[in-house]
Amino acid sequence: MSTPNIEKTLTTKETFIFKDMVGPYFNPNWHFHPDYQISLIAEGKGTRFVGDHVQSFEKGDLVVTGPNLPHLWRSDDAYFDKNSKLSTRGLVIYFDHDLFSESLLGKEEFYNINKFVENSVRGMEFYGETRNKINRLIHKINNELGFRRIIKLLEIIDILANSEEYHLLSSPGYTNVFKGDDADKMRIVYDYVMTNFKTKISLEEISEMLNMTTTSFCRYFKPRANKTFTRFVNEIRIGHSRKLLLEDNLNISQISYECGFNALSNFNRQFKAIVQMSPHEYRKLFLNIKTSIS
Known part of the structure; x- marks a missing residue:
């Protein structure tokens, strides 16, 4: 039986639920x-997919996703090793999409809440002091009972809604076009790419795995990912290269080949197209930040 891509979270009797999820790896299924x-990564690292956005994540990652926005936090391959002693922990709040009615959001006092709700449909990554505040509050929410839990939730939402420390994730106008068995198919694609991106990716092989021709696969993939398959693979590779650039134990040429690029010139070109700066500039920027912090 096909795994449904629509995940059930709340019952009709619940306004919100809090989950402290500990496991060997995060849920590997693309879902909505x-x-x-509201998701806070307390332990673990990997690659995060929100709508058509792809980015690496690590401990401290704080993201809000709106209703029916497809998402997936995929742990690094090391977490799936049968001998792995690694573990993950995610602190997650699901709250009802009817918590704020349209009439309420139209009130002057709810201006920032309304903006937050509108932005959430693209996914929002929070950073800085906002992330620190939410980190402190989210650990306490499960200690509250009754309406005090709702007050704590509203406090968290208020901080997020009034923050300017965030990035929007999915592209403007991104829409969820998933249906039927798309979740299973996209899981196969993601698993294949995440397992093989360091070597040659075969369009023929992945198409065959889905019982499609290469042409039909490309036509199938693009509207669901909002990008070509080639662009998707390059984003995965560049995301991994960003991790390696921050570790500072490989030179840029070595990183290029480690991430599946056969030519340094192509790696530099793709990196700049996706990150808007060269690998050298990226490494220098974050090493300077690291030095100033320490």
Whole structure:
């Protein structure tokens, strides 16, 4: 039976639920649901997919996703090793999409809440002091009972809604076109790419795995990912290269080949197209930040 891509989160009796999820790796299935989700990564690292956005994540990652926005936090391959002693922990709040009615959001006092709700449909990554505040509050929410839990949730939402420390993730106008068995098919694609991006990716092989021709696969993939398959693979490779650039134990040429690029010139070109700066500039920027912090 096909795994449904619509995930059930809240019951009709719940306004929100809090989950402290500990496991060997994060849920590897591409999914969406009708509720808002606030996700804080307390332990673990990997690659995050939100709508058509792809980015690496690590401990401290804080993201809000709106109703029916497809998402996936995929742990690095090391977490799936049968001998792995690694573990993950995610602190997640799901709250009802009807918590704020349209009439309420139209009130002057709810201006920032309304903006937050509108932005959440693209996914929002929070950073800085906002992330620190939410990190402190989210650990306490499960200690509250009854309406005090709702007050704590509203406090969290208020901080997020009034923050300017965020990036929007998915592209403007991104829409969820997933249906039927798309979740299973996209899981196969993601698993294949995440397993093989360091070597040659075969369009023929992945098409065959989905019982499609290469032409039909490309036509199938693009509207669901909002990008070509080639662009998707390059984003995965560049995302991994960004991790390696920050570790500072490989030179840029070595990183290029480690991430599946056969030519340094192509790596530099793709990196600049996706990150808007060269690998050298990226490494220098973050090493300077690291030095100033320490």
